Amino acid sequence: MSLRLYSQPLVITDSGGKDSLVCRELARRAGIPYEVQHNLTTADAPQTIYYVRDTFRKLEEQGIQCTVNKPVYKGMPVTMWTLIPQKKFPPTRGQRYCCQILKENHCKNRFITTGVRWAESVKRKNSRGVFENFTSDISRRTILNNDNAEERLLFESCTIKGKRICNPIIDWSNANVWDYISSEHLEANPLYGMGFFRVGCLGCPLAGKIRWTEFRMFPTYERAYQRAFEKMLEGIHAEGRQTKWKTAADVFSWWMEEETIEGQICLSDLEQWQSDNE
Structure with a gap:
């Protein structure tokens, strides 16, 4: 389908994690034409x-x-550390602008595979399929979870351009992934051997309390976030706006979900950020 619809090979997206490793190996064994792309987040561990x-x-x-x-925002090169001051709000579980800009803003009008799996979260179980397409017309978007869906034939004959996604290991468990890597003697990211169970941006809010361990192992990244928060506050104050955060340390403490402290953000702060970025 990739060759027929786009006249280009299938793209295997590679984050450097175990799921990407399995997808690469499956593509190699399938004997299909493919290429590999990695989206540089600028916040990955050196090992990755x-x-x-x-x-x-x-x-x-x-x-x-x-x-x-390499990530681009508003036509200019960007990093996690320059993106935060521009957005004027830290990335959170509910405001994941970092993923959209640093990870998901590539491979437009291409057919790609990802290592997304239902076992990773309830949300993915309810919203992600084996087969997906994304177009600007929401009514034309398709998510299929089995090969017998009635929409499949119609979808395959559709030539509307847009990103199409295949998630070949969407129903694999963690055990399935590691058993395959072990049985086929595949070389995984060394972070897993250091106790990491996920590979992604250091400090990601979705990682929960494990972030404290990440920052103990990679203190340079904690300092980078603090500098970004400091520049973020400078930008907010330069516009004449107020925030209950007094210092970058206050922002970092809130962002790390510590106990409520003086300077804790309020709902109006979030509403202001959303209004500024609409």
């Missing part, structure tokens, strides 16, 4: 960066095209 770099070098030696996509 080195792992992706080494993996891409080996794939390129095999003739597989590999691309590292």
Whole structure:
């Protein structure tokens, strides 16, 4: 379908994690034409960066095209540390602008695979399918969870451009993933051997309390977030706006979900941020 609809190979999106590793191996064993793309978040652990770099070098030696996509926002290069001051609000579970800009803003009008799995969250179980397409016309979007869906034939004959997604291991459990990696002797990101159960942006709010462990292991990233929060406050104050946060440390403490402290954000702060970014 990728070759027929887009005249380009299937794109295997690679975050550097275990699920991406399995998807790469499945594509290789399938014998299909494919390429691999990695979206640079700028907040990944050094081990992930080195792992992706080494993996891409080996794939390129095999003739597989590999691309590292650098993030862009409003037409300009951006990093996690410059994005936060621009947004004037820390990324949270409910406001994940970082994912949209740093991870999901590439591969437009391409057919891609991801390592999304239902076992990762209830939300994904309820909203993600084996097969997905995304177009600007919501009424034309399709999510299929089995090969016998009535929409499948109609969808495959549709030539409307847009991002199409295949999630080949969506029904795999964590045990399935690790059993496959072990049985096929695949080389996984070394972070897993250091006790990490997930690989992604350090400090991600979705990681919960494990973030404290991440920052103990990688203190440079904690300092980077604090500097970004400081610049964020400077930008807010430069516009004449007020916030109950007094220092970058206050922002960081709230962001890390510590006990309520003086400077805790209120609902009006969030409403103001949403209004400024509409």
